[in-house]
Amino acid sequence: MKKTIHIYHTNDLHSHFENWPRIARFLEERRALHEQAGEYSFAFDIGDHVDRAHPLTEGTLGTFNIELLNKSRFDAAAIGNNEGITLPREALNNLYEQAAFPVVCANLFEKNGETRPDWLVPHAFFQAGGITIAVTSATAQYTAFYELLDWCVTLPIDELKKQIAMLRKRADIVIVLSHLGMYDDEKLAEETEADVILGGHTHHVFHEGKMVNGTLLAAAGKYGYFAGHVEIEVDSESGQITAKRAYAAETNRELKPPSDEREQQAAFEEWGKKALSVPAVHLDRELSGDWFQPSILPQLLAEALTEWCHADCSFLNAGVVLGSLPAGEITKYDLHKLLPHPINPCLIELTGAELAEVLRQTCDEKWPHLQIKGLGFRGSVMGRFIYDRIEIREPYFLINGQPIEMKKTYKVATLDMFTYGHYFVELHRAPSKRYFMPEFLRDIMEWKLLQL
Numbered sequence: 001m002k003k004t005i006h007i008y009h010t011n012d013l014h015s016h017f018e019n020w021p022r023i024a025r026f027l028e029e030r031r032a033l034h035e036q037a038g039e040y041s042f043a044f045d046i047g048d049h050v051d052r053a054h055p056l057t058e059g060t061l062g063t064f065n066i067e068l069l070n071k072s073r074f075d076a077a078a079i080g081n082n083e084g085i086t087l088p089r090e091a092l093n094n095l096y097e098q099a100a101f102p103v104v105c106a107n108l109f110e111k112n113g114e115t116r117p118d119w120l121v122p123h124a125f126f127q128a129g130g131i132t133i134a135v136t137s138a139t140a141q142y143t144a145f146y147e148l149l150d151w152c153v154t155l156p157i158d159e160l161k162k163q164i165a166m167l168r169k170r171a172d173i174v175i176v177l178s179h180l181g182m183y184d185d186e187k188l189a190e191e192t193e194a195d196v197i198l199g200g201h202t203h204h205v206f207h208e209g210k211m212v213n214g215t216l217l218a219a220a221g222k223y224g225y226f227a228g229h230v231e232i233e234v235d236s237e238s239g240q241i242t243a244k245r246a247y248a249a250e251t252n253r254e255l256k257p258p259s260d261e262r263e264q265q266a267a268f269e270e271w272g273k274k275a276l277s278v279p280a281v282h283l284d285r286e287l288s289g290d291w292f293q294p295s296i297l298p299q300l301l302a303e304a305l306t307e308w309c310h311a312d313c314s315f316l317n318a319g320v321v322l323g324s325l326p327a328g329e330i331t332k333y334d335l336h337k338l339l340p341h342p343i344n345p346c347l348i349e350l351t352g353a354e355l356a357e358v359l360r361q362t363c364d365e366k367w368p369h370l371q372i373k374g375l376g377f378r379g380s381v382m383g384r385f386i387y388d389r390i391e392i393r394e395p396y397f398l399i400n401g402q403p404i405e406m407k408k409t410y411k412v413a414t415l416d417m418f419t420y421g422h423y424f425v426e427l428h429r430a431p432s433k434r435y436f437m438p439e440f441l442r443d444i445m446e447w448k449l450l451q452l
Contacts, residue, residue, distance in 0.1 A: 001235070001237065002233050002234065002242060003128070003129065003233070003234055004231055004232070005039070005041070005128045005231070005234060006039060006042070007196070007229070007230040007231075007232065008027055008031075008041065008229055009046060009177075009220060009230065010023065010044075010045050011046035011048065011179075011200030011219065011220055012200050012201070012203055013223065015051035015052075015054035015056070017056065021257065021258050022258070023227050024068070025257070026255045027043055031073065040128035040131075042076075042126060042128075042133070043074045044135065045069060045074055045078065045177075046080070046177050046198050046199065046200035047077070047177070047200055047201070048082045048179065048200060049083070050082050050087070051086075052086055053342065055269070055275065055336055056268055058275075058276060058340075059272050059274075059275025060275060061094070063094070064271075066098060066099050070100045073100075076104050076124050077096075077099070078103075078104055079103065079105045079139045080201065081179070081201070084142070085142055092149075093117060093119070097119070104122070104124055104135055105120055105138060106123065106159040106160060106162075107138045107139060107141070107155065107160075108139060111151065113152040113154070123135060129236065130236065131173065132171040132173070132239075134173070134174050135175045136175075136176055137179070138179070139153065140180055140181065140201055156180050157180075157184060160176060160194075161188075172240075173195050174193070174195050175196045175197075175198065176188065176197045177198050178198065178201075181199070181204075182219070189215035190212060192215075194215050195216070195244070196216045196230055197215055197217050199218065200219060200220075203222035205248055209247070216230065216244040216246055218246035221248065224251055225251055226248040226251060227248070227251060227255065228247075228248050229249060230244070230247075231243075231246075232244050273333050276333035277333055279331055280330050280332050282330070283326070284327060284452075286326050288324045291319050291321075291381060291383035295321075297338070298316065298320075298383075299386055301339075301444065302386045304444045304445060304447065305413040305444060306389060307448070309346075309347040309436065310411070311347055311411045312399060312410045313390045313399050313410065314390075314412065315362060315386065315387045315388070315414055316415055317384070317386070318383035319377075319379045319383030320339065320341060320383075320415065322338055322379055340442075341440065342376045342440060343376040343415050343417055344416045344435050344436055344439060344441075345415070346414055346418070346419055346433060346434065346436070347413050347433070348430045349410070349411055349412075349431075349433075350409070350427075350430055351406065351410075352405045352407060354430070355397075355404065357426055358426050359397050361424060363385075368381070368382060375422065415441070
């Protein structure tokens, strides 16, 4: 006799709560139908549900996200890089305190690299009648960032291979919750005997799944634009899988809204504003921000970077500052709205020749209107470049009023996103980089404003 096991999955919501009411209703209705039909169903989140760019996540340090997963009866959750490296260590230790589900990750350890925090397990087992389902998981290996927060993250593929080989002997079905990205998922499928890999991190969508070496890959994009559904048909006598299929349902087109959808969406923002309604600083005058013209707020942020990082100079793009600040009382919500990005300061050592080349590139006219996405940036366009203690008199560059010396080493403060290889090769390749964590740009701005 055959039975069908239903697996629902979400990934990379990034606190886009506006899509959650439909997903929650979809899960509630589907799981009720399966229960009535005597079928087994499970729900898993594949990480990056948390994103501090949303005021409600910022105000609760992610615990509201866990409440949502609890309410929708999720059976397990993976850790994404947004949970792992955008939360201070203490906040991550507290994040899952009220979780009604196991948190699964095989490659995250305490600083010693040997023990796991007590809220984390490398795998979990579930029963669908007489069928045993094993779930394991791994998160992307941002080693340097985890180390700065006193965590140790190991090679994810290696850890998963160990887990899958062991679980293969103990379970009828092995499922991987992978926050590694599409290419690592395909590699894992080629090299292991996992039955299903539910993927995330690279925000890819497999509308009807993808078979690789007998393993079914499924992924549901980003921001709650899709909800994933995997069906596994099993012979109940032998425990053998007879069929696997996947589908990603488009949230806005295929999922019905609850009657109070707009009320829920409005409440998310209002609750976030309330959670962050803490006075931060009082301003005697309005401080303006502009992406394309000189303005005070981006300049203040550049100065703050130089001072915070004890640098010789700094630069950043004006597009990270998303508005202006009025005179009067400024709250944590105002600062969050101004700088919602999970971007950290970074101090880089460059030779004068390398710094001069980077500065030449920042003068390119392509930058101000360039639309950018990802890398922690939560704005829309790059904006003009802003400099502190740097003068550009093309073709000459001055640092602290002195001509740049090509062989001299300079300490340059900037944004971590510029070190990831997408923009400036010199910054990406620089051997000496120091990331300041867990402080975000809004923390540096608040610190600077308090000095005015």
